[in-house]
Amino acid sequence: MTAKNIMLTPGPTPLPPSVLEAMSRPLIHHRTAEFGRMFVSVIEDMQFVYRTKGTVLMMTTSGTGAMESAVINLLSPGDLTIVCTTGAFGDRFVNIHKAFGLKPVVLPFEWGTAINPETLRAALKENKGVKAVFMQHTDTSTGVLNDIKTLSKIVHEESDALVVVDSVSGLACEPLETDAWGLDCVVTGSQKGLMNAPGLGFAAVSEKAWKAVEVSKLPKFNFDYKLIRKSLADKETPWTPAISIVAGQAAALKMLRAEGMEACWKRHDDLAAHARKLLTEKLGLPFYSKNPANILTGVVLPAGVDGTKLLSDILKEEGISIAGGQLHLKGKIFRLAHMGYISKSDIDAGVDALAKRLVGVKA
Amino acid sequence: MTAKNIMLTPGPTPLPPSVLEAMSRPLIHHRTAEFGRMFVSVIEDMQFVYRTKGTVLMMTTSGTGAMESAVINLLSPGDLTIVCTTGAFGDRFVNIHKAFGLKPVVLPFEWGTAINPETLRAALKENKGVKAVFMQHTDTSTGVLNDIKTLSKIVHEESDALVVVDSVSGLACEPLETDAWGLDCVVTGSQKGLMNAPGLGFAAVSEKAWKAVEVSKLPKFNFDYKLIRKSLADKETPWTPAISIVAGQAAALKMLRAEGMEACWKRHDDLAAHARKLLTEKLGLPFYSKNPANILTGVVLPAGVDGTKLLSDILKEEGISIAGGQLHLKGKIFRLAHMGYISKSDIDAGVDALAKRLVGVKA
Numbered sequence: 001m002t003a004k005n006i007m008l009t010p011g012p013t014p015l016p017p018s019v020l021e022a023m024s025r026p027l028i029h030h031r032t033a034e035f036g037r038m039f040v041s042v043i044e045d046m047q048f049v050y051r052t053k054g055t056v057l058m059m060t061t062s063g064t065g066a067m068e069s070a071v072i073n074l075l076s077p078g079d080l081t082i083v084c085t086t087g088a089f090g091d092r093f094v095n096i097h098k099a100f101g102l103k104p105v106v107l108p109f110e111w112g113t114a115i116n117p118e119t120l121r122a123a124l125k126e127n128k129g130v131k132a133v134f135m136q137h138t139d140t141s142t143g144v145l146n147d148i149k150t151l152s153k154i155v156h157e158e159s160d161a162l163v164v165v166d167s168v169s170g171l172a173c174e175p176l177e178t179d180a181w182g183l184d185c186v187v188t189g190s191q192k193g194l195m196n197a198p199g200l201g202f203a204a205v206s207e208k209a210w211k212a213v214e215v216s217k218l219p220k221f222n223f224d225y226k227l228i229r230k231s232l233a234d235k236e237t238p239w240t241p242a243i244s245i246v247a248g249q250a251a252a253l254k255m256l257r258a259e260g261m262e263a264c265w266k267r268h269d270d271l272a273a274h275a276r277k278l279l280t281e282k283l284g285l286p287f288y289s290k291n292p293a294n295i296l297t298g299v300v301l302p303a304g305v306d307g308t309k310l311l312s313d314i315l316k317e318e319g320i321s322i323a324g325g326q327l328h329l330k331g332k333i334f335r336l337a338h339m340g341y342i343s344k345s346d347i348d349a350g351v352d353a354l355a356k357r358l359v360g361v362k363a
Numbered sequence: 364m365t366a367k368n369i370m371l372t373p374g375p376t377p378l379p380p381s382v383l384e385a386m387s388r389p390l391i392h393h394r395t396a397e398f399g400r401m402f403v404s405v406i407e408d409m410q411f412v413y414r415t416k417g418t419v420l421m422m423t424t425s426g427t428g429a430m431e432s433a434v435i436n437l438l439s440p441g442d443l444t445i446v447c448t449t450g451a452f453g454d455r456f457v458n459i460h461k462a463f464g465l466k467p468v469v470l471p472f473e474w475g476t477a478i479n480p481e482t483l484r485a486a487l488k489e490n491k492g493v494k495a496v497f498m499q500h501t502d503t504s505t506g507v508l509n510d511i512k513t514l515s516k517i518v519h520e521e522s523d524a525l526v527v528v529d530s531v532s533g534l535a536c537e538p539l540e541t542d543a544w545g546l547d548c549v550v551t552g553s554q555k556g557l558m559n560a561p562g563l564g565f566a567a568v569s570e571k572a573w574k575a576v577e578v579s580k581l582p583k584f585n586f587d588y589k590l591i592r593k594s595l596a597d598k599e600t601p602w603t604p605a606i607s608i609v610a611g612q613a614a615a616l617k618m619l620r621a622e623g624m625e626a627c628w629k630r631h632d633d634l635a636a637h638a639r640k641l642l643t644e645k646l647g648l649p650f651y652s653k654n655p656a657n658i659l660t661g662v663v664l665p666a667g668v669d670g671t672k673l674l675s676d677i678l679k680e681e682g683i684s685i686a687g688g689q690l691h692l693k694g695k696i697f698r699l700a701h702m703g704y705i706s707k708s709d710i711d712a713g714v715d716a717l718a719k720r721l722v723g724v725k726a
Contacts, residue, residue, distance in 0.1 A: 009392050012390045012603065014390065015390055020388075023607055027375045027377065027378055030375070030561075032684060060425050060428070061423055062423050062603045062604070063603065064584075065423070068585045096584045099582055100582045100584070197606060197607040197608075198393075199562050199604075199606075199608060218582075219463045219464060221458065221459045221463070242560065242562030242608060244561075244608065244611075245562060245607065315395060321392040321395065
């Protein structure tokens with residue numbers, strides 16, 4: 001008998017039964033009233049999750065595609081931007097900028113630390129005319145939580161720039177108030193806190209951001225926010241959407257609606273606390289991040305341990321997926337996720353599997 | 364009791380039970396050997412369907428996204444191209460070109476007629492230095508079949524241009540020989556002949572096309588063929604893929620492998636003949652296209668009939684989805700699909716529903 005597949009990875013995360021059931025239903029055509037109703041429910045429920053009365057757009061793509069969509073819809077060649085980077089996903093925003101010929105001012109922060117608000121303030125004072133500031137809500141590569149509320153306040157105090165937030169791994173796991181915090185564009189993906197299969201990207205777009213979209217001159221077609229908004233008025237998408245994943249998203253969002261966002265954030269808070277208590281008791285290894293988010297816990301492995309082999313063994317022998325470190329952290333840390341539909345018993349199984357193999361080396 | 368949902372639409376098409384089952388399985392993580400094996404099987408089976416030994420790339424996107432990916436990966440600003448257009452999807456290639464600042468030579472053919480090979484030859488003689496010629500294998504808006512083999516031969520005789528084919532609705536429904544016909548880039552989507560849910564785009568890329576990719580200067584990141592090929596070597600995708608839809612595609616492709624491409628084309632041939640015989644007998648209305656593909660039959664409605672209401676009634680009252688005309692054909696034709704997992708009994712139910720409502724007006 002194959003071991004039960006337990007995913008403790010920071011995206012994709014496990015799927016609730018109702019989501020799997022929704023995806024297994026025969027397709028409905030996307031130019032029908034029935035699809036329109038489902039699609040509108042997804043958009044409205046996403047406004048609920050985003051805490052916005054503004055427009056929410058849906059795209060068939062990955063989180064990376066959603067990130068790209070923000071860059072190419074808000075900016076024009078020559079625009080000055082600031083990209084704050086706290087890990088692999090901040091670097092991805094930089095790479096997207098470069099791919100489209102933009103030369104952002106990059107504010108790098110040491111991996112494992114959060115964006116320093118005063119560093120951002122100084123950069124805004126130094127660079128006048130910044131069109132947009134890009135930041136991660138949480139960076140999945142390090143598990144760091146950035147103080148988006150404070151950072152957004154500083155951007156608005158010091159400039160007229162748009163605040164663009166990658167909340168691919170943060171949304172629904174950590175408090176985020178799109179409207180109340182003055183966030184202009186918040187992008188996310190379906191496969192983390194939203195408890196759905198990967199395949200959908202979303203963008204919440206403020207009125208101020210729409211003004212930038214109107215004059216943006218970077219080239220786009222597939223991700224053109226204006227075309228997507230136009231179709232949304234007809235309860236449609238401009239191109240054939242990933243209908244099954246939309247059905248899964250509708251089911252997952254019903255669960256989040258029923259739970260409520262405060263309770264959802266509290267659930268992640270509790271789950272993170274549970275994981276960290278257990279990791280401390282059973283492993284006693286140092287945590288990687290200074291300001292950890294409730295999405296995952298990064299744990300530094302002892303020098304002699306081959307982290308890649310450790311996690312590969314656990315997957316092979318016990319069917320439990322745990323993520324390793326990315327780039328220079330490969331083999332050196334593991335990232336135990338506690339987001340979305342991950343349960344306490346999943347965490348317990350994961351920590352047990354780790355403890356069994358790290359006993360003796362932990363001292 | 365709700366009527367059985369029958370989809371006679373030219374994408375998405377109905378899903379086989381094994382595809383629905385595959386999509387309802389708990390997710391596996393996309394950075395695992397298990398996913399790698401599934402992904403490689405999809406790529407290899409797609410080579411089988413495409414009839415190519417060349418590279419096949421997979422993207423999480425719609426057919427439109429796959430079309431865009433070909434334009435932005437093969438071309439640079441200022442490149443001269445020819446776009447042959449036989450309907451809405453040829454026009455879409457033109458719009459993608461324009462969105463990226465390209466000014467293609469457009470060869471429009473009357474809706475319902477195929478690309479005239481000699482018109483293309485004359486255009487190639489007149490326009491020297493063309494980098495690529497774009498064409499639809501079948502245009503879903505009209506159901507027309509283009510003679511890709513002949514057209515590709517002419518392009519290679521008259522120029523050094525790449526042959527770029529949109530086979531989103533044609534692949535697996537009509538013969539297509541990527542290598543034998545010298546096609547340089549063939550894009551498709553998962554939701555038509557490939558019998559899967561929408562959400563995946565594919566591109567078959569020839570060696571000659573890769574040379575163009577290497578020097579292409581149009582901006583891209585999410586759809587960057589070089590990044591996608593690099594990850595493919597590691598049995599991965601650069602960004603999180605739509606894992607459930609990949610599982611569905613693997614299951615659907617197993618069916619096509621077992622059937623064989625010749626038998627699959629024959630099945631579509633038989634199904635189209637069945638549909639047209641029945642439509643002639645029961646409706647007796649004129650067909651729209653001069654050179655119809657086996658993907659669908661466009662039928663011209665009598666002047667007094669409101670096609671939009673007709674199809675909306677059939678969907679509401681009998682649960683059968685049939686597509687109407689697009690753009691200027693809205694309300695004037697219907698498009699009865701016979702592609703992918705659509706069966707004879709589905710066709711029979713659709714034609715019955717149409718005949719019931721068109722009796723008396725058909726004379």
